[in-house]
Amino acid sequence: MPYIEETYDIVVVGAGHAGCEAALAAARLGFETIMFTVSVDSIALMPCNPNIGGSSKGHLVRELDALGGEMGKNIDKTFIQSKMLNESKGPAVHSLRAQADKQAYTASMRHVLENTDHLTIRQAEVSEILTVAVGDGQKRKKIAGVKTHSGAVYHCRAVILATGVYLCARCVYGEVSTPTGPNGLQASGYLSDSLRANGIELYRFKTGTPARVDRRSIDFSKMEEQPGDRRIVPFSFSTDPDSIQKEQVSCWLTYTNKKTHEIIRANLDRSPLFCGAIEGTGPRYCPSIEDKVVKFPDKERHQIFVEPEGNYTNEMYLSGMSSSLPEDVQFAMYRTVPGLEHVKIVRNAYAIEYDCINPRQLNASLEFKEIEGLFSGGQFNGSSGYEEAAVQGFMAGVNAVRKLQGKDPVILDRSQAYIGVLIDDLVTKENHEPYRMMTSRAEYRLLLRQDNADLRLREIGYEIGLVTEEQYQYVLWKEQAIEQEIKRLESTTIGVNEEVQKFLEMHESTLLKSGITLAELVRRPELDYEMLAEIDGGRPKLPFDIIEQVNINLKYEGYIKRQKKQVEQFKKLERKKLPHDLDYTLVKSLRREAVQKLNLFKPLNIGQASRISGVSPADISVLLIYLEQRAAALKHGTAEKPSEEEHHV
Numbered sequence: 001m002p003y004i005e006e007t008y009d010i011v012v013v014g015a016g017h018a019g020c021e022a023a024l025a026a027a028r029l030g031f032e033t034i035m036f037t038v039s040v041d042s043i044a045l046m047p048c049n050p051n052i053g054g055s056s057k058g059h060l061v062r063e064l065d066a067l068g069g070e071m072g073k074n075i076d077k078t079f080i081q082s083k084m085l086n087e088s089k090g091p092a093v094h095s096l097r098a099q100a101d102k103q104a105y106t107a108s109m110r111h112v113l114e115n116t117d118h119l120t121i122r123q124a125e126v127s128e129i130l131t132v133a134v135g136d137g138q139k140r141k142k143i144a145g146v147k148t149h150s151g152a153v154y155h156c157r158a159v160i161l162a163t164g165v166y167l168c169a170r171c172v173y174g175e176v177s178t179p180t181g182p183n184g185l186q187a188s189g190y191l192s193d194s195l196r197a198n199g200i201e202l203y204r205f206k207t208g209t210p211a212r213v214d215r216r217s218i219d220f221s222k223m224e225e226q227p228g229d230r231r232i233v234p235f236s237f238s239t240d241p242d243s244i245q246k247e248q249v250s251c252w253l254t255y256t257n258k259k260t261h262e263i264i265r266a267n268l269d270r271s272p273l274f275c276g277a278i279e280g281t282g283p284r285y286c287p288s289i290e291d292k293v294v295k296f297p298d299k300e301r302h303q304i305f306v307e308p309e310g311n312y313t314n315e316m317y318l319s320g321m322s323s324s325l326p327e328d329v330q331f332a333m334y335r336t337v338p339g340l341e342h343v344k345i346v347r348n349a350y351a352i353e354y355d356c357i358n359p360r361q362l363n364a365s366l367e368f369k370e371i372e373g374l375f376s377g378g379q380f381n382g383s384s385g386y387e388e389a390a391v392q393g394f395m396a397g398v399n400a401v402r403k404l405q406g407k408d409p410v411i412l413d414r415s416q417a418y419i420g421v422l423i424d425d426l427v428t429k430e431n432h433e434p435y436r437m438m439t440s441r442a443e444y445r446l447l448l449r450q451d452n453a454d455l456r457l458r459e460i461g462y463e464i465g466l467v468t469e470e471q472y473q474y475v476l477w478k479e480q481a482i483e484q485e486i487k488r489l490e491s492t493t494i495g496v497n498e499e500v501q502k503f504l505e506m507h508e509s510t511l512l513k514s515g516i517t518l519a520e521l522v523r524r525p526e527l528d529y530e531m532l533a534e535i536d537g538g539r540p541k542l543p544f545d546i547i548e549q550v551n552i553n554l555k556y557e558g559y560i561k562r563q564k565k566q567v568e569q570f571k572k573l574e575r576k577k578l579p580h581d582l583d584y585t586l587v588k589s590l591r592r593e594a595v596q597k598l599n600l601f602k603p604l605n606i607g608q609a610s611r612i613s614g615v616s617p618a619d620i621s622v623l624l625i626y627l628e629q630r631a632a633a634l635k636h637g638t639a640e641k642p643s644e645e646e647h648h649v
Contacts (some may be wrong), residue, residue, distance in 0.1 A: 004152035008034045009153055011146050013126045013191070015043045016160035017386045018028075018378025020109055020394030021069050022160045025397030029465055031404065034154060035113070035122040036146075038166060038186045041122075044074070044109035046386065047165075047182030048209045049319050050102035050309055053235065055085055056439045057387040058095035058420045062450040065236045065390050066457035067398075068466025070112060071390045072235035078104040080311055081228040081248045088186060091552050096233055099251065101310035114475040116422055127190035129159060131198055131371060141158060141198065143373035148191060158400040161376045162393050165207065167355035168192050173348050174271045174326025182209070182352055193374050194353045199370060201358045204279050205434050208287040208288050208322040208351040211330055213505035214344040215314035222339040223306060231331050237454045238471060242545070252339070255301040256321070259336040260426045262294045262492050267329045278324065279349055286384065287332070288351070289321045303335060315346050315516045324351035356382050357424040360601055365399040365409035366392060367421065369602065375400050381426055383435035391419045398464055410464060413607075415444050415567040428601055428611050443570075446556065451548055455479060482549045485542065489519040489554065494535060503535050522554045523545070530552070573607035576627055580604075587626055594619040 012023045013626045023035040037043060053061055053073040065072030111117060128147040134140045145155040152220035169187035171178045181187045192202060197213050228248035228251035228419035232243055271290050272278045283454040287295070292302055306320040321337075321547060323330060329347055340499055359381045361368055366381070368374045377396035378389035399409040412420035421442045439445050450458070459520050493515045494500055510525050522529050529551040533539060542550075553560065584590060584598040593614045605607040606627070610620050 001151070004150075004455060005155070006034075006152075007155040008032045008120070008399075008621040009157055009404060011126075011156045011159045012036075012162060012397070013146065014166070014378070014380070015040075015113075015121070016162060016164040016378060016389060017044060017071065018164065018380075018389040018396070019160075019162035020044050020113060021390045021393035022162055022377055022397035022400070023113065023119055023163060023189055024070050024116060024495065025068070025394050025466060026160075026401050027116050029398075029401045031401055032118050032120075033209050034122055034156075036122050036124055036126050036148070038111075038123070038188060039124055039180065039232070040121060040123045042181075042185050043113065044106045045185075046102050046105060046372045047185070048207070048386075049307065049317050050100045050105065050188065051097060051307070052079075052100060052386060053095060053097040054387075055093065055095045055097075056105070056437045056441075057385060058097060058235075058419060058455070059448065059450045060387040060422070060437060060452040061235050062096070062237075063237075063417050063419050064370050064387075064394055066453040066467075067394065067461040068464065069390065070109070071387070073239065074109050074112070075100055076234045076236050076244055078108050079244075080308060081251060082232045083226075083229050083349070090446075091451060093439050094236050095450060096235060098235065099307055100251070101312075103310050103312070103503060109422075113264055121421070123634050124152065124528075124589065125186070125190070126187055126193040129198060129371075129374065130155075130373075133536065134372060139369045139370060143371060150579050158373045158375065158406050160393070160396045161374070161380055162378045162388065162389075163188060163191065164379045165352055165379055166448075167202075167274055167380070169352055169354045171350045171352050172278060173324045173350040174270060174272070174329070176327075177272075180628050183347075195357075201361060202355045203358055203382060204353060205281055205288070205382065206278055206351055206353045207379075207434060208362045209322055209349060210289075210318040210321045211325065211334065211345045212309065212317060212347040213334070213340070214346055215308070215316050216618070217344040218306065218316065219341065220251075220252055220306075221340045221609055223254045226251040226253055226305070235499075237458075237525060237545075244405065246540055249311070251308070252306040254304050254306060254337055254339050256337055257301055258334075260333050261293045263329065263333045263336060264290050264325070264365070270326050270329065272324045272351060273418070273624060278353060284433050284436075286322070288435075290322050304540065306339070318573075319347075319350070322351075323349040325349070329562075354379075356380050358382070359431060360428075362427050364407075364411045364423060364604060364608075365403075367399060367403065367409070368632075371460040373400075375404060379434070380588075382431050382435055383422070384436050386423060387406075388435070388437050395419065396421065398466075411604075412457075412460075412571075414442070415447070415570055417453075418442055418448055421448075421621065424608065424611065428603065430610055430613055444563050444639070445558055446569055447567065449552070449553065452546070455549070460563065460597040478546060478549075481542065481546050482553065485546065486519070486553060487537070488540075488552070489522060489529075490517055492518045492536075492538065494518065494521075500535055507531065508564040519554055522551060523557070569605060574605050575608060576606040576624070578603055578605055578609060578623070578627070579630075587622060589622045591616065 010026045010033045026033040081099040085095045126146045127149040130145040131141040134142045134143050143159050161312040164186045167182045239614045268274045307317045309315040375396040377392035414421050462472040466601040495515045496512045584595045597614040
C-alpha cells in the first residue's frame with residue numbers, strides 16, 4: 001500500500017518541555033527538524049502544577065537560559081506570581097519560582113515553535129524507530145528514521161526521544177484504570193515494543209497529581225495568603241526586569257489534620273498504591289498524601305498550597321495533596337481541610353504509570369551507547385519535573401546537531417552546572433525511582449548559584465551558536481565591570497569621621513578605630529554593598545545584576561576560594577580519560593563488583609568512575625596506576641595498548 005515518506009535531519013518524538021527545547025535547539029542551529037506529538041494541543045503542557053522553578057529547579061532554568069534555551073523567556077511572558085525562595089539563607093540556595101498561567105504558557109511556547117524556521121510540527125504517533133546494523137556482526141546499530149502508526153516513514157540522521165509519561169501510560173485512581181496519558185490525552189501504545197526489540201531496557205515508573213477544584217467553592221478566609229515578591233526577578237537574562245513588574249495573583253496555604261489522616265488510613269486498602277494495583281515506582285521526594293500519612297505517622301499535619309491554574313479559569317491546584325485514592329475518598333478527605341469544607345472537584349486526582357528507560361544505557365551526551373544517532377531526554381530518562389526535562393531535551397538537541405556536524409558533544413561537568421550534576425547522576429548512578437534535582441546533589445553549589453549562570457555558561461551557549469553576539473558581549477562587559485568594582489572597593493579606604501561612625505552605629509556595626517576599606521565593610525554580616533551607598537561618594541552607577549555579584553563575591557570570598565580549590569582537584573580526575581573500549585576484566589586487581597559496574601557504565605574518566613556505586617577508592621587507585629602504565633607503554637612505543645600482563649596491577 002502507498003505511504004508517506006519524507007526525509008529530515010532530526011526527528012524529535014514528543015512535544016513536552018524536553019521535546020520543545022530539543023526541537024528549538026536543533027532547528028535554530030539550521031537543521032531540518034520535525035517534532036511529533038500525539039496532540040498539538042499538548043505542546044508544552046503542564047499536566048501537574050503549572051509552575052516553573054523552585055529549589056534547585058530555578059537553577060536549571062537559569063542555566064538553560066544562559067545556554068540559549070527557551071523556558072526562562074516563556075515563563076517571563078506568562079507568569080501570574082513570582083517568588084524568590086530561601087532568601088533567609090545563603091545565595092547558593094536562593095531559587096526563583098513562578099506560577100504560570102497554564103494555558104498562556106502552552107500557547108506562548110507553541111507560538112514560538114510554529115514560527116521557528118527549519119521546524120515542522122506533526123500530530124502523529126511514532127510507533128517504531130528504524131535502525132540499521134553498524135558493520136558486520138556488530139552489536140551496535142545506527143538510527144535510520146522512524147515510522148508512525150499510520151505507516152508513514154520519516155528518514156533522518158538522528159532521533160531524540162522525549163516521550164515524557166506517554167509510553168504505555170495508564171491513569172489510576174481507586175478502582176478506575178484508564179489507558180491514557182495525562183489529562184485524558186492519548187497514550188502512546190506501540191513505541192515501547194520497538195524499543196525493546198532494539199535492545200533498550202525499560203523501567204515502569206509512576207507519578208501523580210492532585211485534584212483540581214473550583215475556586216468558587218473555597219473559603220480563603222480560613223487559609224494563609226501567600227503573595228508574590230514586591231520586586232519581580234526575571235528567569236531570563238535577556239528579559240528587562242522593568243518590563244515584567246505587574247500585579248500578581250495570590251496563592252494560599254492550608255493544612256491537613258487528624259481527621260484527614262484518619263480518612264486516608266481507613267481507606268488504604270482501596271488505594272492502588274498500597275493494594276498492588278500500581279506497579280511503577282513513584283518519586284520519593286514528591287509523595288502522594290497517602291504515602292506521607294503512612295511514612296510519617298507522627299506528623300499531625302501536612303502543608304497544602306492552593307494555587308491558581310491561570311487568569312481565565314477558576315481551577316485551583318492543591319499542591320502537596322496528590323493522590324490515587326477513590327473518588328468518594330478524595331471528596332471526603334479534601335473536605336476535612338480548612339477552607340475546603342464545601343469544595344467541588346473539577347478534575348479528580350490520579351496516579352499515572354508509564355514506561356521510561358534505564359538511563360545507564362546513555363552516554364553523557366544523552367546518546368544511546370548501542371544505537372548511534374539515537375538520543376533521549378526528559379522524564380523518559382527516569383527523571384521528574386518540567387525543568388529537569390527541559391535541560392535534558394536541550395542538551396540532547398544540541399548534541400544531536402553536533403553529531404551531524406562531526407563535532408565533539410557538549411558535556412557539562414559537575415563543577416560547571418546543575419545540568420552537569422543532573423546528567424552525570426542519571427548516567428552513572430543506579431536510579432530505581434524518578435530522579436529529582438536538589439541543591440544537596442551539587443557538591444560545588446556555592447559556585448553554581450542561579451545568579452551567576454550567565455557568567456558560567458553564556459560563553460558555551462555562544463560557542464554552540466544559540467547565544468547572540470550582543471548577549472555574549474554583555475557578559476564580557478559584566479565580568480569586567482564586576483572585577484573593576486571589586487578592585488575599587490578593595491583599594492578605597494575611608495577614615496574615622498562622624499558621618500561614617502554614625503552610619504555604623506545606625507546599622508549596629510562595630511565603630512572604627514582606624515581607616516578601613518569599603519570591601520572590608522561589605523564583608524561585615526550586618527552590612528552589604530547597597531547599604532554603603534550613603535558613605536561611598538565615588539560609587540559608579542551599576543545595574544542590579546552587577547551589584548549582586550560584587551556583594552556575593554566579597555561576602556563569600558573565603559568560601560568561594562576554598563570551593564575553587566576543590567574544583568581543581570575534581571578537574572584533575574576528570575582529565576584522566578579512560579579508554580571507551582577497555583575491558584575491565586583484564587585489570588586483575590579490581591574487585592569483582594567494580595569490574596561489573598565499570599563494564600556496565602563504561603565511564604569516560606576517573607572522576608566519573610569514582611561516582612559509580614560499587615567502585616571503591618581502592619579501585620580508583622588501581623585504575624590510576626593502570627593509566628600510568630598505559631601512558632608509559634604508549635610513550636615508549638612498546639604497544640598500542642598494554643598487554644594482559646600489563647593490565648595486571
